[in-house]
Amino acid sequence: MALSGMLVVALIAGGAGGVAGALFNNASSEEAAPEEEGPVMNEPPPEAPQRDPDTIAGVAQRVSPSVVYIGSADPSVPGGGSGFVIEGNYVVTNDHVSSALADGGIRIEYQNGSLSEATIVGADPSSDLAVLSLADPIDVEPLAFGDSEAVVVGDEVIAIGAPLGLQGTVTQGIISAVDRPVSPEGSSASRFYALQTDAAINPGNSGGPLVDLQGRVIGVNSMIYTMGGSMGEGTGSIGLGFAIPSAEVQSVVDQLIENESTAYADIGVELDLQSPVAGAVIADGSDAVADGGPADDAGLEPGDVITSFDGRAVNSGQELLAMLRDRAPGDEVDIVFERDGDEDTSTITLGSSTD
Incomplete structure (x- = not known):
């Protein structure tokens, strides 16, 4: 579903990869596009019928x-x-x-x-x-x-x-x-x-x-x-x-x-992942936006709905989380959000999930 x-x-x-060259008309040479060298792999079992690699x-x-x-x-x-x-x-x-x-x-x-x-x-x-x-x-x-x-x-x-x-x-x-x-x-x-x-x-x-x-x-x-x-x-x-x-x-x-651990880009909010509203809905509550976090610095508030992230439409909170996986802490991203029916824009500097 x-x-x-x-x-x-x-x-x-x-x-x-190797690079191949070719001579044309005995007058000039042209370098062909480089061929990517294949990975080193195991040799097939000697008792098995051989197949082309x-x-x-x-x-x-x-x-x-x-x-x-x-x-x-x-x-x-x-x-x-x-x-x-x-x-x-x-x-x-x-x-x-x-x-x-x-x-x-x-x-x-x-x-x-x-x-x-x-x-x-x-x-x-x-x-x-x-x-x-x-x-x-x-x-x-x-x-x-x-x-x-x-x-x-x-x-x-x-x-x-x-x-x-x-x-x-x-x-x-x-x-x-x-x-x-x-x-x-x-x-x-x-x-x-x-x-x-x-x-x-x-x-x-x-x-x-x-x-x-x-x-x-x-x-x-x-x-x-x-x-x-x-x-x-x-x-x-x-x-x-x-x-x-x-x-x-x-x-x-x-x-x-x-x-032994990982760090991901983060915006410092709690999302309402069950909301039926189109977009990434910031949850209600005074602690839904971390004080001094990336979203707070960008002017976002509880209840705001993020509808665009780096020029890409955001259909849900889950989708925004997936988009964040493609970014790194410290990246600056333009966002579009809605508040009380009005649309606004901001730039957010992404934080780290370890902060």
């Missing part, structure tokens, strides 16, 4: 060894998800995967059956991302991040993970939409602009990579939209899956590894 400009979707933690099967052979299943070290603890190895033998996954397993201890399983205990380096519930450190890593190639901002609708993608605990599952599809604002159900719901895909994603795919045809990670599979089932009773893939774009993933992961 659509909710005030945002999709409310279900989390999917599982239960069980630029095919779906070829990419799957070379990426899958670096995709892991994440479960509990305690066999009595249900649930699990997926993750993937990056530089430094860290594993990237969803926060909703790692947080559900943390109390019983986390264990990862590689595709070849090797096991390693894992600890949480840092987690960020607002972006639904976490980074794990492995006690006994094995030698697999770290997956490289691609440029999610260069992705267009129709690009082919591959999802790899462990839906329902079925490790090494590979599905293929396309990018169905970009910049799709999503908000999973729950009190600590993350809100961001996602890549939408029709590649089959099911419970257990959470935290696994969405890769392009060069094997680069362009997103982290996080959520699906289901019909006929409530949260926790997912009915499975209906072709509406959502991945956290790699541009955001890289930024969050770097912060988690360096600082």
